[in-house]
Every structure is written in structure tokens, then in C-alpha cells.
Amino acid sequence: MKRFIGFLKKEFYHIFRDRRTLIILFGMPVAQVLLFGFVITNEIKNVKIAILDHSKDEITKQITNKILASEYFILDKNLSSDNEIESIFKAGNVKEILIFENNFAKKLEKYGKANIQIITDATDPNTANLIVSYTSAIILNYSNRLNVQSNVPMQIQTKTRMFYNPELKSVFMFVPGIMAMILMLISAIMTSISITREKEMGTMEILLVSPLKPAQIIIGKVMPYVILSFINAVTIIVLGMYVFGMPVQGSIPLLLAENVLFILLALSLGILISTTTDNQQAAMMKSMFGLLLPTILLSGFIYPIENMPIALQIVANLMPPRWFIIIIKDIMLKGTSFAFVWKETLILVAFTLFFLIISIKKFQIRLE
Amino acid sequence: MVKKEKVIQVKNLVKKFGDFVANDHLTFDVYKGEIFGFLGANGAGKTTAIRILCGLSIPTSGDISVAGFDAYTQTENIKKNIGYMSQKFSLYEDLTITENIKFYAGIYGLSDKEIKQKSDKLIQKFNLSDKKNKLIKSLPLGWKQKLAFSIAIIHNPKIVFLDEPTGGVDPITRRQFWDLIYEAADAGITVFVTTHYMDEAEYCNRLSIMVDGKIEALDTPENLIKQYKVDNMDQVFLKLARKTNA
Amino acid sequence: MISVQNIKKSYGDTLAVSNINFSVEQAELFGLIGPDGAGKTTIFRILTSLILPDEGKAILNGYDVVKDYKKIRQIIGYMPGRFSLYQDLSVEENLNFFATVFGTTIEENYDLIKDIYKQIEPFKKRRAGKLSGGMKQKLALSCALIHKPEILVLDEPTTGVDAVSRKEFWDMLQRLKEKGITILVSTPYMDEASLCDRVALIQNGQIMQIDTPDNIVKSFKHELIAVKTENMHKLLHDLRNFSDTHSAFLFGQNIHYTSINSKINNEELKHYLQKNNHKNIEINKIQANIEDCFMELMT
Structure with a gap:
């Protein structure tokens, strides 16, 4: 020894x-x-996003506020229909679109599950990746806090779609x-x-x-x-x-x-x-x-x-x-x-x- | 030996590293075609002095001229007019004999014709024609050293510096190596050599012995042996270098 | 006691050593004398259990170098060819390290290394890499001795070291021998042979002769003379062209000369040299040294 x-x-x-x-x-x-x-904090400041809220309830508002309250995202436009998605990406300003499904709060309460779709412009995959991970983190954080308050486990599922580079998944x-x-x-x-x-x-x-x-x-x-x-x-x-x-x-x-x-x-x-x-x-x-x-x-x-x-x-x-x-x-x-x-x-x-x-x-x- | 043209002139050479004085007022001349032995214990300052004479290091003070060029301002000219070989650095092990010759001759700007001529001559001289395309590492040490020396003087320099060229070489090859040195000296190339073999020291025309950064003795081997009343150079060296601690 | 029997070793196609046989008594200073590449290091590495012989057997104090390598490693002190201590550790830290590795302390065996270590002790805080050649060598020897080995194996300890440090080193070895340590040492310097009790002259992987330095010198069968004239270079040339010449080698200020005849005819030689314009011809009969013998064996 x-x-x-x-x-x-x-x-x-x-x-x-x-x-x-x-x-x-x-x-x-x-x-x-x-x-x-x-590099990350630099790129992901004031990213322009659009929101398509099909349900417009208390929870989706809270999530939207939480996302916009972070210094990372700025709301560019509230969308009213799925048809606008393509054109708004083509315009090039908006990098991410959040889509809340119908009856978000209700579904969450009833089934303990609700979906948010995140669509990003993945022409620059790294940025897209980062944006998604930031958004997901914020949503995850919110859903965790929600879980602390209630006794039924609730899960907000984020569904990510990468436009133009759909396979990119790393978070x-x-x-x-x-x-x-x-x-x-x-x-x-x-x-x-x-x-x-x-x-x-x-x-x-x-x-x-x-x-x-x-x-x-x-x-x-x-x-x-x-x-x-x-x-x-x-x-x-x-x-x-x-x-x-x-x-x-x-x-x-x-x-x-x-x-x-x-x-x-x-x-x-x-x-x-x-x-x-x-x-x-x-x-x-x-x-x-x-x-x-x-x-x-x-x-x-x-x-x-x-x-x-x-x-x-x-x-x-x-x-x-x-x-x-x-x-x-x-x-x-x-x-x-x-x-x-x-x-x-x-x-x-x-x-x-x-x-x-x-x-x-x-x-x-x-x-x- | 013709004692007129001085190819190396050193007057009061001092080299300091911070407070440490590596070379303390060295003064000596070396003549054309002379074999000059540069002896000293490890750490006595030999390497420092050789680096200065080769234009690799700038002295702190003193007047030094090598091959007619100033050791402060004309180091590039010095480098063109000298050859260098040491026990540690000689030839590229992974190149063949001819490739090594071509490479070194090329460095010194020899023309293709000259290179061809010289390399043929060299290979013939050493009887290496069947081995000329073998890698250097396949040769015995003695051969490498002999070849390295011949290549070090391929551009016919005024002076060639040899830093312990025969370390570890067998006694017969060692003597063949000295034959080459004599041959070069006869051709007018000045040979500046360091060695740990004291019998080799006696082959030199003149010797200097450095102790602690100073030249303690400088004369022909015969005179040194007489002066210190001993039988051979080994004893001269021991008597002089004994003064210092290892 | 060391006994080496019929050792053979090759690396790939190259035969490094073959037919190596010798034995060394306890407290004997045994030298392996030969140039680089003769096979000295290979023999030492086999004896220190660092490499395996292809053939043959070696026993050190009763232990087989192949089977009992663990034991062997406890009883030997080894100093490899190049300086192999930690350059970034101080003198003291190096010594301490090797002491703990062998499960001992500096204090425990201080008397064995005292003579040597005393000389470098003033620099014990200095990094080993900053020591002069002579001091490095003393430190390496101290480290090899720190566990009180029965057998000391020193591979070219004096190569590249100046004449003064070399002399001191051999004095140290003499004193260690007196303490009963068996010493195996190799060197390319022929003049160091006379400092050993017995030597093996080795060249191209073969031992050419084993004996005491005195006996080796006595066995030189030619009459040897030292010749000197004013122009040594020409003298060498002329002697080599002389029909009676067996060998002519430069030795310091002289040329050592042997003839193909059993007796050298000084007058005839002198006459030949005079004819070739040599002046101040000196011819003296001399005793051969180890280097003469070595070269004679090589030719």
C-alpha cells in the first residue's frame, strides 16, 4: 500500500x-x-415566433405568456388558421410556430394529456434545435409546476416538427x-x-x-x-x-x-x-x-x-x-x-x- | 598546416543566460585547414559556444567572426559556409542513402549536376553502390556516422563542426572516421571537433580545454602534455577539470 | 553469482546476440566492453528479465530470469542506458519515489548510498532535469542502489559523460564492490576495461574473449610498436602500404603497428620510412592495451 x-x-x-x-x-x-x-444565448435572443391557438383557454394563455416573458422569444403574429403556416415561414422572419390543439385545457384536465405542436424553420438546423429545446424546456417547466399544484399527473406533450429538415430531433x-x-x-x-x-x-x-x-x-x-x-x-x-x-x-x-x-x-x-x-x-x-x-x-x-x-x-x-x-x-x-x-x-x-x-x-x- | 588565414576569430566572447555566465571571455583563433579540438567537461559551456559559432545563438558581448562573417549580424552567411554534424542529429533514418545526400546537398543549393556527381562519388568511395537505396536505419552506427560526416561537408564548407561525432562507435570505425577528418582537413576544410575520447583529442592539431565557462588551456597536444608534466591528454584533462565539482 | 548459458536473441530477422556464455562471481566487477549495437543492452535486458531470450538460460543468485522474474526484480538494481529518472521531480523526490516503490526508505539504506548521495545532496531540491551529466548519473546510481540490491546492472553508465565524472564513477563502483555487491557494467570506452575485474569483449552480438584485463593484454600475440614521425597522416598512409604491415592504427600521438612477421625489423621499417621522407622517426616497443586487443579480435 x-x-x-x-x-x-x-x-x-x-x-x-x-x-x-x-x-x-x-x-x-x-x-x-x-x-x-x-453562442447559444446569443443566437436565441428575441427569436420571432407565431402562435396558432386553437383553444384560447386559460392554460394556453399562461403558456404563451410564459414563453413570451422569457427574453428569448418575441411574438410576431397570432395566426388564425393552418393555411398561414407555409406562407409565414416563406416570408422568413418567423422561426417558430406554436400550435395548441383544440380544447387544450379540457383535454389536459380530463385525460391528463394535451398537445402542443412546435414547428420550426430548420434551414439552420442548429438554431432550430436550440429554439425547440428552449421552448420545450419552458413548457416542461410549466407542466412540472402544474403537477406540483394538482394531484393528478398531467402531461403536456410537445410535438416537434421541423420544417425543411424534419428528421432533426436532438434536444x-x-x-x-x-x-x-x-x-x-x-x-x-x-x-x-x-x-x-x-x-x-x-x-x-x-x-x-x-x-x-x-x-x-x-x-x-x-x-x-x-x-x-x-x-x-x-x-x-x-x-x-x-x-x-x-x-x-x-x-x-x-x-x-x-x-x-x-x-x-x-x-x-x-x-x-x-x-x-x-x-x-x-x-x-x-x-x-x-x-x-x-x-x-x-x-x-x-x-x-x-x-x-x-x-x-x-x-x-x-x-x-x-x-x-x-x-x-x-x-x-x-x-x-x-x-x-x-x-x-x-x-x-x-x-x-x-x-x-x-x-x-x-x-x-x-x-x- | 598553413598558419596564416584565420577562419574563426573569437575575442572576449561572453554569453550569459540571466545571471549565469555560460561563456566567460573566450578568446581563440582557428586557422584554415586546422583540426581544432574543443574539449571540456559536461556543462563547461562547449555547446553554448558552438551554437554561437554556428550562428544559432547571438553572443552577449565580444568580437566573433566565423568564415569572415560577423556572429551578430551575418548569421545567415555563416550558416551557408559551415557544415554541422553531431552524434544525436545526423541523417534521416527513414530516407535512403541517396535521398539523404540529395536532400542535404539540395539545402545548400548545389545544382542537380553537382548533386549527382557528388553522390556518385560518395557512394563509390564508401563502396555502397549495392546499398544506396537502403534506408539509413538499416546501416550500422559507424557507417551512419561516416556517411553523415561526408554529407556535412558535401557543399565544401569552410568549417565543419563535429559535436561528439564518434560516441559509441567501435574502435576501428572510429579511426576510419578520423581518416575522413584528416582528408577533409587536407582539402582545406577547417574541422572543429568535440569529443570525450581523450586519445582522439591527441589527433587534433590544437586543443582548447574549457572549465566552467573559461578556456583554461589552449595549445598543441604535445605542448599541453609537456606543460602539465604528464603522459597523455587524459591526465591533462583530469588535472584541469578536477578543480571543479561535478 | 551470475551464470549465463548459451543465450540467443533475435529481433525479427536480425540476430541481436548469440552464443553468450559467461559467469560472474559474487562481489565481482564484470565489464561488457563493446561498441554501440554490439548487443550489450540486449544481454542486460535479458538478465534484468525485461526481455525473454530465444534460447539459453540465465541464473542470478539462484533465480532463473524467466521463471523467477519477480524475485529477480527484487534483488537487482538496474540503471538503463539513457537517463531514466523523472526530470520533473527533484533529486530528493526521485530517490524517495524509488525507495517507496521498493518498500524501503532513504534512511534505512542511507549508509550504502551515503558516499554518492552526499555529493548531490546540496542540490536535493533541484529538479533532476536541471542537473549536469555527472550529477544525473550519481542520482541514477543512488536510485538503483536504494533497495540494497545484491546485483547491480549498469548499462553504459558513463556514455556521454566527461572524463572527470567517469573517473569518479568508477571509483564509486570500486567501493560498492567492496561492500559485496556484484556489479555488471557495460561500456563502449575501451580504456575503462582495465577498471573491471574481468571483462567480456563483445562485437556484433558475439563475445570475442572473456578474461581479466591483464590476461587479455598478455594474450596479444603480436609484437607491438609505437611509431611517430612529423607527419602522422602520411605516416599512417605509408605504413598501410608497407608490405610487412599487419595492422597500423592511430593511437593518440602514435601509430600502433604490428607486422606480419613474428619479429619486427625496426631497421627495415625505419629505412622504409626514411625513403618516404619521414623525419624525426621514433619507434618504441610497447605493451598492448585493451583497445589493441579489441581491434585485433575484430580483424
Whole structure:
């Protein structure tokens, strides 16, 4: 145990003495989140919307007021019939139309369910995406509050239609996406680099010749990054809540536990990379192309998986971040409990064990 | 050795890094066609001085001219007139012998005809015609070093700087390497060399020994051995460098 | 006690070492002398259990390097070829780290490293990367010794180190030997052979000769003379063209010369040199050194 603590101490010396990496380590998540946050708040100010209210009752008025009271939306026009939808989009000013169905309040009371249709101009998919997520968030917030007041669970269903790009579905993808990306980056790239650095410097030779066990070396290398990545995950969640107004509906301990699981997964990938690589540069390249790009492109972070060709969808299913993003979205946005994400969690656990076993098997007790 | 034309003139060279004086008033001349040994313990300031003489670093003060050019203002001209080779940096391992030759000759602006001529000559000289399309990394270390030296002087520079060129090379190849050095010196190229092998120091025409940033001794090997009343250069070096702590 | 039997190792198609046999007694200072690429590092890596031999067997103090690698790793202290300590840790932190890794403390084994560590102790707060070559080497040796190893394996500890630091280093090894530690050391510097108890001369993956430095020198079968004239470069040339010449190599201020005849005819040689316009010809009979022997074995 003393050996192991000595090893850990050394790892922390390395990390804290490397100022540049340290700045990247902690600066990057903050910068990324703020960057996304900034872009989003900028674009989604004073978006012109139109409303087609078929029921004109108390609830629909309240929702309308709530949406317009936020600084994000301005009412451009109250519509009176469905025929106007096409032409108003063509005019180009209005980016979103809200349609309340008939007898909204009544249906809500009677069946506990009522529908709002959100139609957006999705020629710019990202903006459309953002607008929808903001609108949905506001409606969700309203419906939650409604539920607190009454004892019958009531659900306002938003139905989204994207004009001109109807398949776009991702909602609030950014925070989970960035989280997946950054945890992947820091955990996997940093560990793989720190192990290959020892190989490059020749110190691995001495460690191997010492009585340290391979497991001790691996865990000692990984442990500091578990802690650092965890701090990063918390930072992102906190920033996401305040900058994005991202709700955390579900249990926070569950959210954090899932984060730790994903960190472990990314770390085991990092170890795997380092066991097959001899120098830092190669480790960096492998992590970049092997992990970072798929995380961005194939996890549903930016491009919806449903839109991909079948072959790519299969590949996407093999991307651990994909499942992580689903879990985080569910917990944060839907407030689901573990009972609903256990499948995805199990997939992540399976990935982690798989990578760990291979890397421990591959970690050589010798130089060849 | 013709002792008239000075190709390197150094007067009161000082190089400081902050408070640390790496080169403390170095003064020496090197003549055309001379083999000049530049010795000193690790950290004595050799590398700093060589970098200045190669035009890679600007001195803090002093008058320095290399190949007739000023070390402050004409570093680009200096670089055109020197060759450089060290134990660590020599040839590209993943290029073939001919590719390396072409590349280096190309850097110094040799014409295609010259390059062809010189590379044929080189390959013939080393009897490498069956290996000329092999990657450098497949050659033994001694061969690499000999080849690297020949390439370092392919543009016929006035001076060639050799930084520990023979480290780790077997004794016979080491001597073949020195044959090449002599050949270059006979052709009028001045050779400026550092080494940790003290027997090699004795092959030089003149030697300087640096201790703690200063030149403590400068003379022919014979005279130094006489002056310090010892049998060989190894003992001269130990006597001089002993004064300092490691 | 170290015993190496018929070790062979290749990397892909290239044969790194073959037919390696030697043994080292306890508290013996044994040197592997040869140029880069001769196979020294390969042999040391096999002995330190870092790589597996293709063939053959090596036993260190009763432990097999393949089967008992865990034991081996506890009894050896190893200093790899390049400086392999943590450059971003201080002198003290490096030493502390290696002490804890081996389950010991600096204090516990201080007397073993005292002589060496004392010299770098004034700089113990300095980062290892900022040390001079000689100091780095002392730190690396201290780290290799911190767990009181029975066998010390040093791969080219003096390469690239200046003559003064080299001398000091060998003095340290002598003192460690007196404390009963078996030392295996490799070096490309032929002159360091005489500082070992016994040496193996190695070239192209083969051991050419194993013996005490004295015996190796005595076994040199030619008569050896040192020749010197005013123009050494020309002398070398002329000697090589001389019909009686067996070998002629530059050695510092002289050329070491052997003849194909069992006895060198000094007068004839002198005559030949005079004919070739050499002045101030000096010819002295000398004792061969390890480098002479090494080159003789190579040719």
C-alpha cells in the first residue's frame, strides 16, 4: 500500500508541475461550455415566433405568456388558421410556430394529456434545435409546476416538427455531448500520454524491473485522472445549469455515479491505447482519431444517429459515448431514475470491463 | 598546416543566460585547414559556444567572426559556409542513402549536376553502390556516422563542426572516421571537433580545454602534455577539470 | 553469482546476440566492453528479465530470469542506458519515489548510498532535469542502489559523460564492490576495461574473449610498436602500404603497428620510412592495451 501511495504522490507531482497541461485540463471544459453557452444565448435572443391557438383557454394563455416573458422569444403574429403556416415561414422572419390543439385545457384536465405542436424553420438546423429545446424546456417547466399544484399527473406533450429538415430531433444535446467529449478527451488522452511518456523516457524500464505489480502501475496512473475528470464533470454540470439553464430533473448522485462510470470507461480505453503504443505522439494521434472524432461524429452529439445509414448506425452503437449521452439526457432532462437507464448503464459497464481486461492482459511485464 | 588565414576569430566572447555566465571571455583563433579540438567537461559551456559559432545563438558581448562573417549580424552567411554534424542529429533514418545526400546537398543549393556527381562519388568511395537505396536505419552506427560526416561537408564548407561525432562507435570505425577528418582537413576544410575520447583529442592539431565557462588551456597536444608534466591528454584533462565539482 | 548459458536473441530477422556464455562471481566487477549495437543492452535486458531470450538460460543468485522474474526484480538494481529518472521531480523526490516503490526508505539504506548521495545532496531540491551529466548519473546510481540490491546492472553508465565524472564513477563502483555487491557494467570506452575485474569483449552480438584485463593484454600475440614521425597522416598512409604491415592504427600521438612477421625489423621499417621522407622517426616497443586487443579480435 505504501508503494502505491508513493506512486500516486509521484503522479500528482507530474500533473501539478506541468502547468500548461494543467491549464488545458481545467480551462478546456470551462472554455468549451462557455463557448457553447455564449453562442447559444446569443443566437436565441428575441427569436420571432407565431402562435396558432386553437383553444384560447386559460392554460394556453399562461403558456404563451410564459414563453413570451422569457427574453428569448418575441411574438410576431397570432395566426388564425393552418393555411398561414407555409406562407409565414416563406416570408422568413418567423422561426417558430406554436400550435395548441383544440380544447387544450379540457383535454389536459380530463385525460391528463394535451398537445402542443412546435414547428420550426430548420434551414439552420442548429438554431432550430436550440429554439425547440428552449421552448420545450419552458413548457416542461410549466407542466412540472402544474403537477406540483394538482394531484393528478398531467402531461403536456410537445410535438416537434421541423420544417425543411424534419428528421432533426436532438434536444439539449450540447451539455451531455460536451461532457462525453471532454471526459473522453481528458481521461483517455491524458492517461495514454502519461503512460507512454514513461515508456519514452525509459522510466518504464525501471518500474518494470521494480517489485511494483502491473495492476499497481495501471491504477496508480489512472487514479489521479479519475479525480481530475470527476472535478471536470462537476464543473460542466454546474456551468450547464447556470449558463444553459439546463435542468437537472433526476437524481444528482445517480448522475455523478454515471459520470464516474463513464470516466472509468474512458480511462480503460486510454490504458488500452497506451499498451499498444510506444510514444506520446502516437498515443495522441490514436486518441484523437480513435476516440475524439467518433465521439463528436457518431455519438449523436452533433449529428442525429437516426439519420445515418444503417452501417453507420451499427458503428454508432459501438460508441460508448452514445449510451452515455442517452443516460445523461434522460437523467438531466427527463428526470428518469436508474430503473430506466439500467440497460445503457449495463452496456457501459460491459464496455469498461471489456477494455480493462484486454488492457491488463496486454500490459506487458516485459519490454517486448 | 598553413598558419596564416584565420577562419574563426573569437575575442572576449561572453554569453550569459540571466545571471549565469555560460561563456566567460573566450578568446581563440582557428586557422584554415586546422583540426581544432574543443574539449571540456559536461556543462563547461562547449555547446553554448558552438551554437554561437554556428550562428544559432547571438553572443552577449565580444568580437566573433566565423568564415569572415560577423556572429551578430551575418548569421545567415555563416550558416551557408559551415557544415554541422553531431552524434544525436545526423541523417534521416527513414530516407535512403541517396535521398539523404540529395536532400542535404539540395539545402545548400548545389545544382542537380553537382548533386549527382557528388553522390556518385560518395557512394563509390564508401563502396555502397549495392546499398544506396537502403534506408539509413538499416546501416550500422559507424557507417551512419561516416556517411553523415561526408554529407556535412558535401557543399565544401569552410568549417565543419563535429559535436561528439564518434560516441559509441567501435574502435576501428572510429579511426576510419578520423581518416575522413584528416582528408577533409587536407582539402582545406577547417574541422572543429568535440569529443570525450581523450586519445582522439591527441589527433587534433590544437586543443582548447574549457572549465566552467573559461578556456583554461589552449595549445598543441604535445605542448599541453609537456606543460602539465604528464603522459597523455587524459591526465591533462583530469588535472584541469578536477578543480571543479561535478 | 551470475551464470549465463548459451543465450540467443533475435529481433525479427536480425540476430541481436548469440552464443553468450559467461559467469560472474559474487562481489565481482564484470565489464561488457563493446561498441554501440554490439548487443550489450540486449544481454542486460535479458538478465534484468525485461526481455525473454530465444534460447539459453540465465541464473542470478539462484533465480532463473524467466521463471523467477519477480524475485529477480527484487534483488537487482538496474540503471538503463539513457537517463531514466523523472526530470520533473527533484533529486530528493526521485530517490524517495524509488525507495517507496521498493518498500524501503532513504534512511534505512542511507549508509550504502551515503558516499554518492552526499555529493548531490546540496542540490536535493533541484529538479533532476536541471542537473549536469555527472550529477544525473550519481542520482541514477543512488536510485538503483536504494533497495540494497545484491546485483547491480549498469548499462553504459558513463556514455556521454566527461572524463572527470567517469573517473569518479568508477571509483564509486570500486567501493560498492567492496561492500559485496556484484556489479555488471557495460561500456563502449575501451580504456575503462582495465577498471573491471574481468571483462567480456563483445562485437556484433558475439563475445570475442572473456578474461581479466591483464590476461587479455598478455594474450596479444603480436609484437607491438609505437611509431611517430612529423607527419602522422602520411605516416599512417605509408605504413598501410608497407608490405610487412599487419595492422597500423592511430593511437593518440602514435601509430600502433604490428607486422606480419613474428619479429619486427625496426631497421627495415625505419629505412622504409626514411625513403618516404619521414623525419624525426621514433619507434618504441610497447605493451598492448585493451583497445589493441579489441581491434585485433575484430580483424
